[in-house]
Amino acid sequence: MKKLVALLLTAAMVFSLAACGSSDSASDSSNGGDSSASASEEKADSGEKKTIGITLPTQELARCLKDQEYMTAFLEEKGYNVDVQFAKGDAATQVNIIENMITSGVDGIIISPWDGGALTKAVEECHDAGIPVIAYDANVLNTPYIDYFVTDDLVGIGRQQAQFIIDTLGVENSDKSFNIELFGGDFGDASAKLFWSGAEEVLTPYIESGKLVVVSGQTDYDTCAIAEWSATKAQSRMDTLLSTYYTDKHIDAVLTQNDDLAAGAISALKSVGYGVEDMPMPVITGMDCTISALKSIHAGDQSMTIYKDIRQLSKHASDIIDCLIKGEEPDLSDVEFTTYDNGVKEVTATKVPSLVLTNDNMQELVFDSGYYTEEEVGLE
Numbered sequence: 539m540k541k542l543v544a545l546l547l548t549a550a551m552v553f554s555l556a557a558c559g560s561s562d563s564a565s566d567s568s569n570g571g572d573s574s575a576s577a578s579e580e581k582a583d584s585g586e587k588k589t590i591g592i593t594l595p596t597q598e599l600a601r602c603l604k605d606q607e608y609m610t611a612f613l614e615e616k617g618y619n620v621d622v623q624f625a626k627g628d629a630a631t632q633v634n635i636i637e638n639m640i641t642s643g644v645d646g647i648i649i650s651p652w653d654g655g656a657l658t659k660a661v662e663e664c665h666d667a668g669i670p671v672i673a674y675d676a677n678v679l680n681t682p683y684i685d686y687f688v689t690d691d692l693v694g695i696g697r698q699q700a701q702f703i704i705d706t707l708g709v710e711n712s713d714k715s716f717n718i719e720l721f722g723g724d725f726g727d728a729s730a731k732l733f734w735s736g737a738e739e740v741l742t743p744y745i746e747s748g749k750l751v752v753v754s755g756q757t758d759y760d761t762c763a764i765a766e767w768s769a770t771k772a773q774s775r776m777d778t779l780l781s782t783y784y785t786d787k788h789i790d791a792v793l794t795q796n797d798d799l800a801a802g803a804i805s806a807l808k809s810v811g812y813g814v815e816d817m818p819m820p821v822i823t824g825m826d827c828t829i830s831a832l833k834s835i836h837a838g839d840q841s842m843t844i845y846k847d848i849r850q851l852s853k854h855a856s857d858i859i860d861c862l863i864k865g866e867e868p869d870l871s872d873v874e875f876t877t878y879d880n881g882v883k884e885v886t887a888t889k890v891p892s893l894v895l896t897n898d899n900m901q902e903l904v905f906d907s908g909y910y911t912e913e914e915v916g917l918e
Contacts, residue, residue: 558866588646589619590859591639595652595676596627599767599798600828601848605650605675608852616860618645627766629656629726636660640667646859650674653726654880657681670862673885674855676729680881686868687878687887688855690846692729695892696736696795699823702842702894703791704740706821709749716790718750719779721772721803722763723795732878733795733825734759741793750791753783764799772802780810791821797831797843800824804839813839827895832904832915835897845895845903854888 590613594602602624610620621644625632632652639647640663647664649671651657658680664671665683673687703709707716718741723730744750745757756762756779764772772794780789789807794800800822811817824831825844834840854873861868870888877884895903904910912918 558861558864559869587617587619588863589621589642589644590863591636591642591644591647592620592622592650592674593625593632593635593639593647594622594650595625595632597624598627599826600830601826602650604848605852608849609648609855612852612856613860616856618860625652627652629653633657633660637663640664640669644669646863647671648674648855648859649678651676651678651727654679654728655726670859672855672858672862675851676727677878677880677885677887679728682882684880684883684885686858686862687880687885688851688858689729689878689887689889690851690892691876691889692732692878693736693739695825695844695846696733696738697740698736698844698892698894699733699793699795699825699842700737700740702823703793703821704744706841707791709744712749715749715751717753717784717787718745718791718793719752719754719776719789720757720762721775721792721794721799722759723799724765724767725760725763727767728880730763730795731759734762737793737795753787753789754779764802767796767798769798769802769805772799773806774802776803776806777809780806788817789820793823795823795825797824797826797828797834797840800840800843801830801834804834808839827904827909829910829915832900832910833917835895835900836915836917838897842894842896845893845909846890847907847909849909850890854890858888 592609594605596602606622610622613620623635625635629652633656636647637660647669649657654677657678661671661678661681661683671684673684675689677687678684709716722734741750745752764775792803794803803822807813807819813819819839821841823842824840827843827845831840831843835843858868874889876887876889878887893903905912
């Protein structure tokens with residue numbers, strides 16, 4: 539089984555989109571007509587390497603470093619120069635980065651937005667300059683000039699996290715009720731709201747029936763969202779919840795949308811005595827498969843994380859931007875895809891499957907596939 543899983547993940551890693559389609563069918567809305575293709579052809583004729591700009595939200599999220607690593611490798615393999623810049627958790631900084639990339643004459647831009655609603659004007663400027671742009675991991679909102687979005691099954695991830703809680707607690711087959719609290723991601727991240735909607739879809743019937751009890755009563759996204767996906771802010775909120783609502787109650791589950799939020803919640807829980815035999819840790823969800831989360835799962839603190847193979851995400855992004863720079867439309871006939879509404883249009887989005895990772899399948903998913911080594915995670 540281990541060999542089979544490793545082979546499947548390796549095959550997924552090297553899988554690329556089919557060859558680009560005819561340039562006659564390429565979309566003008568993201569490519570700015572033929573100008574980007576013409577500029578690229580001129581560079582190719584002169585022997586000058588083309589440059590892809592990549593802007594990622596922050597270096598503080600460990601998964602962003604994986605994005606940088608894999609996209610750089612795939613694009614350099616295609617013969618591009620790669621310019622990666624981080625927004626440092628600030629929307630205005632990311633706008634400046636994009637504008638500077640336009641001025642420097644990059645041939646295409648991959649945007650993973652810190653705040654998906656703050657980049658509308660910057661993307662329009664890319665369009666006016668004839669520079670193709672795609673969204674990566676989170677969508678860019680309120681613009682007609684994004685045609686492609688490389689992501690996961692965002693609603694499905696929320697469902698997976700919520701269903702894990704239901705199954706692990708044994709809610710369906712129990713006569714008792716269970717206490718749960720909810721933590722959402724950053725307000726400006728469009729993906730966080732989609733994760734939330736998926737989780738809400740699964741959890742709401744159990745909350746309404748009383749099988750799950752949110753003791754704080756805080757069930758709406760705006761109240762539960764944690765700015766900047768901050769572990770420190772998640773810890774602070776959990777401290778408040780525990781001291782206000784759980785002085786004489788046990789919390790059975792915590793829905794946290796990523797590994798950083800989980801880490802913050804775990805710190806708060808441990809500070810009041812959770813994590814021992816008489817006071818076991820609640821079921822705690824996560825996402826991104828960070829090294830710290832893997833250690834926490836191995837130690838029995840965090841219950842699960844969502845494993846998203848960033849190699850696949852990066853490969854899709856590299857293939858699509860390559861096609862657009864050539865003035866051609868990506869052929870998605872062999873790729874699972876959907877559409878996401880960005881407020882102005884339905885954006886075509888490739889979907890990378892996500893998997894629930896626990897201590898039971900960590901070896902197969904992470905180590906046998908080569909995503910991390912046991913030495914990197916510190917578990918050898």
